[in-house]
Amino acid sequence: MPAPSARxxxxxxxxxxxxEQGERAATLDAVAAAAGVSKGGLLYHFPSKDALVDGLAEHLETLAADDAELMRAAPEGPTAYYIRTSVFADTPLDRAIVATTRLSQTANPRARQALRRIHRGWLDALADEVTDPAAARAVxxxxxxLYYGAAMSGETNATPPEAVDELLEVVKRLTGAGD
Incomplete structure (x- = not known):
């Protein structure tokens, strides 16, 4: 596997x-140092902190769009896929979501826009299966x-599989799936 690009x-x-440290610590100098890239190398890819936020938002949106496609193609359906994968597993998608959420908490408009877009993408994928908009939002x-509970606890296995199975039964009743 090739080494990751500087970007x-x-x-x-x-x-x-x-x-790990929050937005205040995420200076251009700190990012360059943590990546092992010169500041000039960072500025080549991201000429400002806003450009870095834009890059993260685009990265998140790409990861989430790929996930929405996996939802649509999942053999058990988008709803079951969404519930089963709504656990923090420290994946690149999870890390990008939490990092972008941290930026949105300081009213960063690009971070908020990215979070709205990924949410919309997942909701659209759920709506492919769940035709009642209120039921899709409930799912x-x-x-x-589930995600919030796991992410905030810092545990990747905060919800045991049997608890997810129980929730899926509730979701089936809510959405009328399997009738």
Whole structure:
């Protein structure tokens, strides 16, 4: 497997600093140092912190769009896929979501826009299966709750598989799936 590009290293360093130290610590100098890239190399890819945020938002949107496609293609259907994967597993997608959420908490408009877009993409994928818009939103909120609980606890296995199975039974009743 080829080594990650400088751009990818910079984005991962930005994410790591946001997750571990917060936005204030995520200066251009700190990101360059954490990525092992010169500041000039960082500025070549991201000429400002806003450009770095844009890069992270684009990266997140790409990862989430790929995930929405996996939802649509999942053998058990988008709803079950969404619920089963709504656990924090420290994947690149998870890390990008939490890092972008940290930026949105400081009213960063690009971060908020990215989060709205990925949410819309997942809701659209759920709506392919769940035709009642309120039921689709309820499924999304159940998944969001699972994700939030796991992400905030810092545990990747905060919800045992049997508890997810129980929630899927509730979701089936809510959405009328399997009738």
């Amino acid at each position: 990818a290293k910079l984005l991962e360093a930005f994410v790591t600093i946001l997750l 999304m909120l159940i998944g969001d709750g």
